[in-house]
Amino acid sequence: MQVDEGITRAFQLLGKRWTxxxxxxxxxxxxxxxxxxxxIPGISERMLSNRLTELAAAELIVREVDEGPPLRVSYRLTAAGMALEPALKELAQWAKTHPAGERAADC
Structure with missing residues (x-):
């Protein structure tokens, strides 16, 4: 058995901290x-900028410049990014159902 190529790509991007x-x-x-x-408490400006750049390169978000004054930059998900919403909701539900503390009790 070998790890699926698609899941490998997904975790290479989404498995990074903060993404x-x-x-x-x-x-x-x-x-x-x-x-x-x-x-997102705890994320630095540099790390957020890096993650946004990676997500834009993966075509999951779009960076939009709102002409000023003041000049402001907003970010939104592309259709591909929005397609992740159901999976993220499932992960959130899983985390509520299986708190990390239960892992130690199962061992």
């Missing part, structure tokens, strides 16, 4: 950079 959280926040709709920073 899933960025996508999850954007499922609610477009957001400005500062809104994303506030919505």
């Amino acid at each position: 899933g959280l960025v996508v999850s926040v954007l499922t609610a709709g477009p957001a400005y950079f500062t809104d994303l920073r506030r919505a």
Whole structure:
């Protein structure tokens, strides 16, 4: 048995720290950079910028510049990015049903 190529690609991108959280926040709709920073406690500006760049390169988000003044940049999911919403909801439900503390009890 071998790991599926598609799941490998998905986890190479979405398995990176913060990436899933960025996508999850954007499922609610477009957001400005500062809104994303506030919505994801602990993420640095540099890390958020890196993740947004990676997601844009993977064509999961679109970066849109709102002409100013002031100049503002917003981000929104593409159709491919929005297609991740059901999977993210399932993962969230799984995490509620199977808290990390249960793992130790099962061993």
